[in-house]
Amino acid sequence: MKRTFAIAVATALAATLGFSGDAFARKTCADGSYPPCNTEGEIAPNNLSLPLSVTPAMTGELNITCPAELLAPTGDPISGYPIDPLAFYYVQGIHVWHAPCAVTPGPVSATAAWGDNLAGDAKLKVGSPIRVEIVLTENVAAAQDGYTVVKLDPAALDRESSYGTLAPENTTTFAPLVWDSQADLLITGEEFERSESPASAEVNATGKVVYGYNLRVPATGDYTITYTFPNVDVTGIDDGECVPLDTGGTACSLVITVGTGGGGGGGKKGGR
Numbered sequence: 001m002k003r004t005f006a007i008a009v010a011t012a013l014a015a016t017l018g019f020s021g022d023a024f025a026r027k028t029c030a031d032g033s034y035p036p037c038n039t040e041g042e043i044a045p046n047n048l049s050l051p052l053s054v055t056p057a058m059t060g061e062l063n064i065t066c067p068a069e070l071l072a073p074t075g076d077p078i079s080g081y082p083i084d085p086l087a088f089y090y091v092q093g094i095h096v097w098h099a100p101c102a103v104t105p106g107p108v109s110a111t112a113a114w115g116d117n118l119a120g121d122a123k124l125k126v127g128s129p130i131r132v133e134i135v136l137t138e139n140v141a142a143a144q145d146g147y148t149v150v151k152l153d154p155a156a157l158d159r160e161s162s163y164g165t166l167a168p169e170n171t172t173t174f175a176p177l178v179w180d181s182q183a184d185l186l187i188t189g190e191e192f193e194r195s196e197s198p199a200s201a202e203v204n205a206t207g208k209v210v211y212g213y214n215l216r217v218p219a220t221g222d223y224t225i226t227y228t229f230p231n232v233d234v235t236g237i238d239d240g241e242c243v244p245l246d247t248g249g250t251a252c253s254l255v256i257t258v259g260t261g262g263g264g265g266g267g268k269k270g271g272r
Contacts, residue, residue, distance in 0.1 A: 046092050049165065049207020051099045051144035051176040055106035055231040059181045062201055062209065066101035070145050070171070073097040077167030081152035089152060089164035092205060097165070099146040099207070102176070106231035109139040110178045112242065112252050115210075118225070119239035124258045126220055132187070132213040134227055134252065136178035139235060143173035149206040163205040177209050180229045180249075185213055189223040199227060217258050226253040 048064055058066050075095045077088035090097060115133030116122070124130050147170070153161040185199040194215065201211045217223060225240075230249035234242040240254030 046163075046203040046205060047095075047097045047147075047207055048099045048101065048203050048209070049097070049147040049149045050174045050209075051146050052101045052209055053108055053138050053176045053178045054101060054103045055108045055178065055180055056104075057181060058103055059198075061181060061198055062179060062203075064101070064203060065098070066103060067098055068100055068102060070100050071096070071098035072169050073147075073165065073167070078164075081162065081164070082156075083150065083152050083154055088167040090167055090169075091152070091162055091164040092149065092207070093162070095164075097147060099174075100144055106180075107233050107248060108178050108180075108231065109233045109235055110136040111139060112136050112234050112237040114237070114239055114254055118254060118256055124256055126217060126258055126260060128216070130215040130217070130256075130258070132185075132215050132225055134211045135208060136180070136211075136229070136232060136234070138176045138178050140175055143175055145171040146174045147207065148172050151205075158205070161205075165207075178232055179209050180231045182230050183211065183232075184228040185211070186226045186228070187213075187215060187223055188226075189217060190219070190221055192217060192219075192223065220259050222255050222257050224253055224255050226251055228252075 045063065052066075054062075054066060073090035073095050074097070075090070077090050078094065079086060079088045081087070081089060113119075113135050115131060117124070117131060118133070147165040149163050149165050151158065151161045152164050179201055181198060183199040183201075185194075185196040187194040194213075196213060199211050200213065201209055204210050204212075211227060215223075228245070228249065228251045230245070230247065232249055233244070234250040234252055236242075237252055240252060242250045242252040244250055
């Protein structure tokens with residue numbers, strides 16, 4: 001009842017403000033429900049929302065196109081989301097947009113940041129999945145246009161909420177993120193080793209390119225996470241340390257402590 005009322009108010013407001021029905025339509029799915037629609041397991045890729053610098057070349061590992069110009073959102077925006085039922089949003093998985101992307105042979109200068117769960121006070125537990133993430137941001141003087149994407153259901157779990165950018169089109173400037181297609185990942189502990197070459201990366205729900213790995217460890221203790229970026233000169237990081245490589249590029253490491261359900265937690269200063 002409350003949702004129906006909100007949609008009715010949104011429709012009336014759109015009419016009052018002079019929006020046409022085509023411009024700000026309330027979408028319905030093929031089964032008559034409201035988005036996000038059930039696509040029988042098919043998941044549309046997230047749109048790149050922050051500008052990106054790729055080095056040394058684009059490959060299929062990231063699986064995105066790399067247009068030089070900003071692509072504005074297509075389709076009719078949607079209302080009725082819990083964040084603000086009267087506001088209209090372009091939504092990941094439903095609409096299409098793309099921040100600009102540039103390929104450079106490198107080296108690229110950047111700063112790095114670990115995921116909040118690693119560098120913060122989160123308790124990391126044996127047997128529970130530990131999300132390993134790192135983001136590179138280019139050191140550039142000129143920012144580029146992109147889109148701010150937000151969680152549209154603040155009360156839902158992150159993985160269950162829709163994400164979108166406010167309509168009408170509303171750009172913001174960002175420093176480009178960086179993706180080194182030749183990056184490697186190594187995670188070591190006592191009698192433990194996991195590696196990935198090249199290190200996997202993705203466009204996450206907010207439209208950022210992040211390196212990510214789902215880690216489970218068999219025992220409590222310290223584990224060292226090391227990302228090697230052969231085409232990126234990392235000049236700073238929020239935790240751990242980065243050291244230049246003799247062959248060029250940088251290796252960035254963080255030591256995490258994994259405990260039982262009642263203890264253990266985030267990153268430790270230093271890392272190699």
